[in-house]
Each structure stands twice: as structure tokens, then as C-alpha cells.
Amino acid sequence: MKRLLTVLVALAGLLVGAAFALLAWQRGLGDSTPAASAPINLERGAYLAAVGNCAGCHTTRGGSRLAGGRPIPTPFGTAFSSNLTPDVTGLAGWSSDDFWRALHLGISRDGRLLVPAHPITNTTRVTREDADALHAWLQAQPAVAAPRRPHELRWPMNSELGAQLAVAAWRALYFSPGAYRPDPVRDPIWNRGAYLAQGLAHCSACHAGRNALGGDDGPADFRGGLLAGLGWAAPSLHDPAEAGVQRWSDTTLQRWLREGHADGHTAQGPMAEVVLGSTASLDDADLAAMSRYLRSLPEQAVTRPEPARPDARRRERGAGLYREHCAACHGAQGEGRRDDSGALAYPALAGSRLVTQASAANLIRVIERGGFAPATPGNPRPYGMPPFAGLLDAQELAALTSYLRGTFGHDAGEVDAVEVLRLRAASARR
Structure with a gap:
């Protein structure tokens, strides 16, 4: 037993060491600067913030918009969203490079690894140009003093050191940074839809099939599953009997994404919030692109248990x-x-x-x-x-x-x- 414990500790040490070596390499990836120095479009930033539904997670009930503090359930307890306003308790002093590293690498300005309640597997797909526009818009919002509320997480994430070690290990297993790269065999409309769904709209944040550690198969994982701590299920986007839209018309899906209601289908629960806070804001071109992408997802039936004998x-x-x-x-x-x-x-x-x-x-x-x-x-x-x-x-x-x-x-x-x-x-x- 003592020998087994020694081996397990050694393996854990190797995993954490590998995680931090990978992290050091990833930090280097975040040092890139914008490809061009074009003027930042605040209207574009506002649109991106709406599509990403930033306020949905970063506004607590009854609180100031974007000031954070909303509880976000995870498999390890409750995380609380951060203040995105330009106050000293939020993003004051954050440069566009700092913000880019947070989205692209999940690393805060002070070097802390962000808890994966922040959907880093999705935001890493966002382009530098869009990240800069989003950063500029956030910096132009009213500053609100709202100190960060400590997360309420279970072991091993209930201490700062433990959380950083655990997140580093999680990242080594499930996170690979990289902006979206268009699929050359697909047309620009499909690629735009994929960029939105896998990136800022972060569909997989709910619709992924997660394991016990909260890991998934990446930003195009839409297998569905129970949402930790909510009592709701995010149905599979691959199964037409669940939430797959492969057999819907473009007109029906676009209306549903914009209005939350079409042909007898109604968005309910967390999805109603997504429509209201995100997809209803899509312009016509992006709405068509997201519809094209979602309707193209491969069909795959969810495995269902044998129904119990009726009572x-x-x-x-x-x-x-x-x-x-x-x-x-x-x-x-x-x-x-x-x-x-x-x-x-x-x-x-x-x-x-x-x-x-x-x-x-x-x-x-x-x-x-x-x-x-x-x-x-x-x-x-x-x-x-x-x-x-x-x-x-x-x-x-x-x-x-x-x-x-x-x-x-x-x-x-x-x-x-x-x-x-x-x-x-x-x-x-x-």
C-alpha cells in the first residue's frame, strides 16, 4: 500500500509538472499582438458582447450589469463570475493584451489560471480582432465597484494553491489554445457559423457531454448532458429526437434562434435565457450562418436505457x-x-x-x-x-x-x- 501511494504521488507530481510546462508554452502563445492597428469599433464590440451573452454570466440577480457575482455551479462547487466593468475591482488597467490572454489562454492579468467555469475552450477560438473590439467596448462601460467574491469550491480547489494546481492539471487534459481556423472544404457561411457556435456563443459550454471532471471533447462537442447544479439537461444537438435541428428548415431555425418560438417549438429554461441574451441579437448574416452550421451537425442518436415496465x-x-x-x-x-x-x-x-x-x-x-x-x-x-x-x-x-x-x-x-x-x-x- 505504501509503495502504491508513492507511485500515485509521483504520477500526480509528473502530471502537475507537465501541466505547468504546457502552461509555460501556452503563455508564450498569448504574447501575440494585433495583426493590424485599425481603429476599434465600439459598436462591433457591443454586438460581440451581446452574441457572447457576457452579461448573462457576469450580472448577478439584482446586481449592476456586468459587475459579476453570479453563482455558476460546477462539478466542484460554485464559482462566482468576475467584474467586467472598468473599475479597480474589475478590468481597470487591463490592456488589450491582458484581455486577449484571458480569452485565449484563460490567464488573468495577475497570472492566475481562470477556473474553467469561464468557457476557455470556447473563448480561445475568438480572433484577436474580435477580442480587441470586445475589450474596448467593456472599457467604455460605466465602472462599478464590485470586489470579486471568492469561489465556494470543494477539495482540491478550496484553496488558492490547490485550485491553481487542479486547474493546471485539468488544462493539461482538456484544454488546447488556438483561434478558430476555417475548414477549407466548407464555405464561408458555414465557417462563420462554426466560429460563432464554437467561440463567443459557446454552445458547447452547455451542450457538451462532460465527464466527472467537467472535461469534454472540445468546442464542437454537442452530445448533451445534465447541467451541473441546475437540475436541467442540455439535450444533444446531434440527435433529432433531442435538440438536433438537422431536419428543420432554415426559416424555422432562424426564427426560433431570434424569437425563441417557431412551429410549435419553444425555448425553455436556460435556453430561453440564451435566446434572450444572445441569439436574438444575431444580425441576418450571422443568423443564417449559425443556422447553416447547426443544421449540418452529424446525426447521432442518444443511447437510451430500456424503458421500465409501466406502473x-x-x-x-x-x-x-x-x-x-x-x-x-x-x-x-x-x-x-x-x-x-x-x-x-x-x-x-x-x-x-x-x-x-x-x-x-x-x-x-x-x-x-x-x-x-x-x-x-x-x-x-x-x-x-x-x-x-x-x-x-x-x-x-x-x-x-x-x-x-x-x-x-x-x-x-x-x-x-x-x-x-x-x-x-x-x-x-x-
Whole structure:
């Protein structure tokens, strides 16, 4: 046992040593200067900040815009976003080179390695020109005093030294810096979409298939998975039965990305925030480019467990709950309901991907917390669904969810009260 411990310690030392050697090499990559000295376009910087939804993570609830402090759940505890305003507690004194190294290498101005809650695998893809425009716009925003809130992370990241060693090791395993390089076999529109989705829009920050260490297969990893500490699942963008859009028309997808609602598909939960804070801001050319890229992703079905044998008593109870709480809006057969203009006001549940996803997490979250599409210029007053968390206990929620996943032609599998409580506990840690 003592010999095994010695070997493990030696291996850990080698890994950390290799991580810091790699880091030293990566630091050299961050010393590049802009290729040209063209004037910085603040309007361009504002657009990039919107596409990247910088305010989404760097604004806490009730706080000043971009002043940081928002809790970001990770597999190792909670990180808190930093202040991006030009105050001494934020980006005051940061040069464009400093900002470039933060985006490209994940290294702060003081040399600290940024915790990977900051999506460095995505921001490293951003070009120097775009980084400079974003930096200039941030420096032009009102300064807000907001000292950095210490992260609340578990061992081995609950100390400054431990966190830096752990992040260095994580980077050695999962991070390779490099701006986006166009694919020569693809056209400029596709490449622009790939640059946006893999870079500033950081789609993989949610839709990657992460392992227990939070590692993924890079910025084009869209396999999907549960979002740590949120109780929501980011469905796979490769599977048309999950969130894949390969079979959607360009028109439908572009409208959905801009308005959050199209052809009966509605953005919910974290994705509603992404539409409101990011994709709704895309100009026509970038909207078309992102649509082209997302529709081109290779199709790959998510592996689903064999559905459990239906519990007849649970399904019967769920049917009664559906008639009592849901049928008035969603229809007796889950067909949905239209408003006086003929538009679909309440979505159909029959055939809904939200209902039949491999994970029932999002369906449970919508029932508990309510369903609210983003209020966008093209859909300023969307219909919403009230939350039922105060009306349904775990057994009732499991019954209703199981009924929905096993009715209207669905065969998506049962949900029990234990699964409901597990998801509630996950979201409570947020």
C-alpha cells in the first residue's frame, strides 16, 4: 500500500509538472499582438458582447450589469463570475493584451489560471480582432465597484494553491489554445457559423457531454448532458429526437434562434435565457450562418436505457392529474391550443421532444417552475405556464411525468419520486 501511494504521488507530481510546462508554452502563445492597428469599433464590440451573452454570466440577480457575482455551479462547487466593468475591482488597467490572454489562454492579468467555469475552450477560438473590439467596448462601460467574491469550491480547489494546481492539471487534459481556423472544404457561411457556435456563443459550454471532471471533447462537442447544479439537461444537438435541428428548415431555425418560438417549438429554461441574451441579437448574416452550421451537425442518436415496465397505478394517477391541471390548455389528446389568430398559444405535448427526451429533467423542471418563452421583439408577449411546484408533491409529479412520457404515442420511460427528489436536490444547490 505504501509503495502504491508513492507511485500515485509521483504520477500526480509528473502530471502537475507537465501541466505547468504546457502552461509555460501556452503563455508564450498569448504574447501575440494585433495583426493590424485599425481603429476599434465600439459598436462591433457591443454586438460581440451581446452574441457572447457576457452579461448573462457576469450580472448577478439584482446586481449592476456586468459587475459579476453570479453563482455558476460546477462539478466542484460554485464559482462566482468576475467584474467586467472598468473599475479597480474589475478590468481597470487591463490592456488589450491582458484581455486577449484571458480569452485565449484563460490567464488573468495577475497570472492566475481562470477556473474553467469561464468557457476557455470556447473563448480561445475568438480572433484577436474580435477580442480587441470586445475589450474596448467593456472599457467604455460605466465602472462599478464590485470586489470579486471568492469561489465556494470543494477539495482540491478550496484553496488558492490547490485550485491553481487542479486547474493546471485539468488544462493539461482538456484544454488546447488556438483561434478558430476555417475548414477549407466548407464555405464561408458555414465557417462563420462554426466560429460563432464554437467561440463567443459557446454552445458547447452547455451542450457538451462532460465527464466527472467537467472535461469534454472540445468546442464542437454537442452530445448533451445534465447541467451541473441546475437540475436541467442540455439535450444533444446531434440527435433529432433531442435538440438536433438537422431536419428543420432554415426559416424555422432562424426564427426560433431570434424569437425563441417557431412551429410549435419553444425555448425553455436556460435556453430561453440564451435566446434572450444572445441569439436574438444575431444580425441576418450571422443568423443564417449559425443556422447553416447547426443544421449540418452529424446525426447521432442518444443511447437510451430500456424503458421500465409501466406502473399502471402511477399512470392512472397521472392521467387524473393531467385532466385536472393540463388538458384545458394542452388538449385532451395533447394536441395543444391555438389563440384567436390561429397561432399555437399552448404547445402540443403529443410528439413533443421536451416530453420524450432521454432525460426527464427538463419536463420535470418546466412542470415545477413553469414554462416561459423569452419575450423577444418578434414574440413580445409569449404565453406562459404557471409553476406547479406548490401543488404537486414528488409522487404526483412522478405520476404526471410518467403519464406524459407514456401516452399520446410516447414510450419514453417511467419516472419515480426518487428521480424527482434527486433533481430537486440538484437545483437547490444552485
